Amino acid sequence: MSETQQFEVLFGRIALACGYCDEDELMKAIDVQRRSDEHRHLGRVMIDLGVLGEDELLTVLAIQRENRAREELSYPVRQMGAMLGALAVQRGWCKRNDVLECIEEQARLQKLSLYFRLGEVMVSRGKLTNDQVSALLNEQKIRILGCPDCFSQYNVQGYAEDEVVNCPNCGVPLIVPKSVQNVRVAGTLKRQAH
Secondary structure, eight states: OOOHHHHHHHHHHHHHHTTSHHHHHHHHHHHHHHSSOOOOOOHHHHHHSSSSOOOHHHHHHHHHHHHHHHHHSSSSHHHHHHHHHHHHHHTTTSOHHHHHHHHHHHHHHHTTTTOOOOHHHHTTSSSOOOHHHHHHHTTTOOOOOOOOOTOOOEEEOOOOTTOOOTTTTTTTBBOOOOOSSOOOOOEEEEEEEO
């Protein structure tokens, strides 16, 4: 199952769990989406069918975003941050104390229900630049890709230059940005190593 399909299955499950639709309505919307020539977000299909209203769509999307925010606390995400910090110190781009201060700031923000990856905190505190974070991610075989339609960005693990990776949010192929203006990402997509 592609990242986009997983994202939309989650959307459907949330809509179902909230009582905004029943199983039959969800299956009909999925069927209409599959038969469509152009990729349309499942939420838009459900609105067009009269299954969801705009308010319900926004609620489901908010729950989905909250679930993704919890992913920011996951062990693999923390492990990536620890590796990023270690590499930054190794390169001489910052000191170990800088990394520890940023980890403390990250923990403080989490207590306020604000979830930021270590690279984001290090950039916001002036310890690293966006380009440095991007370079450190590349060393870990992680590439930041952006969506030209919805402007979401994702860390893509194991990305190959010739590979097409679709945006989980809107289905459009992600692109390699000319320069990374911001290291904030909506999530991490894991690819098979080639």
